[in-house]
Amino acid sequence: MTKREPSSLDTLLADVRACRVCEQHLPLGPRPIVRAGRDARILIVGQAPGTRVHASGIPWDDASGxxxxxxxxxxNKTFYDESQIAIIPMGFCYPGRGAGGDKPPRRECAQIWLDKLLAELPKIELTLLIGQYAQHHFLGARRKSSLTDTVKAWAEYAPAIVPLPHPSPRNQAWFQRHSWFASEVLPMLRSSVKPLTADARLRPQGQKT
Structure with missing residues (x-):
């Protein structure tokens, strides 16, 4: 069997995972956690790994996930299938604890790596922006004055982009206050995701997985 030559994305991901630029600022040390495949049609952009994800090396390997x-x-099988879903947070390593929770994602990840990674993902059709940091970076002046208002204005960004709150259990009060999220946003989200994560056997002949 002929050994597959590493792609430019494979090489880039290896470089990302070897990154030590922020090492002196990371209390648990560097462990960049990124997943991507060139055929992925969905991109999930979150904040940064927490301690559990840092320990396992698996993105969204927690209650939020x-x-x-x-x-x-x-x-889980679909979520972690890199040929369907790319997972690239704003910060690739656990940033440490701050006064009110985890510290913000370190900026170096986006500055050094994000555009390079996105350039290797030509088939992305749906980008999910989870939390204020992803929304600030990708939406810029198009975002609203608050995360709640940005999420509520999802129709302005769809179908290519859907802004979302963080699914952390700590946000339970937010979900209770904003029942429109479950009744309006989630049905739209699922209907957008479903055709992009169809089983490979159901995709048009000749389309790669």
Whole structure:
């Protein structure tokens, strides 16, 4: 069997995972956590790994991830299939604790790597911006004055982009206050995700997975 030559994305991901630029600022040390495949049609941009994800090396491997997969209507196999879903947070490593929770994602990740990674993902059709940092970076002046208002204005960004709140259990009060999220946004989100995560056997003949 002929060994597959590494692609430009493979090489880039290896470089990302070897990155030590922020090492002196990371309390648990560097462990960049990024997943991507050139055929991915969905991009998930979150904040930064927490301690559990840092320990496992698996993105969204926590209660937030369980809720997120429920939002999307996908199982673990689909969620972690790099040929379908790319997962690139704003910060690739656990940034440490601050006064009110985890510190913000370090800016170096986006400054050094983000555009290079996006250039290797030519088939992305849907980008999910989870939290204020992703929304600030990708939407810029198009975002609203608050995360709530940005999420509520999802129709202005769809179908290519859907802004979302963080699915953390800590945001339970937000979900209770904003029932429109479950009744309006989640059905739209699932209907957008479903055709982009169809089983490979159901895709048009000749289309790669």
């Amino acid at each position: 369980e809720r997120l997969r429920g939002w999307l209507g996908v199982d």
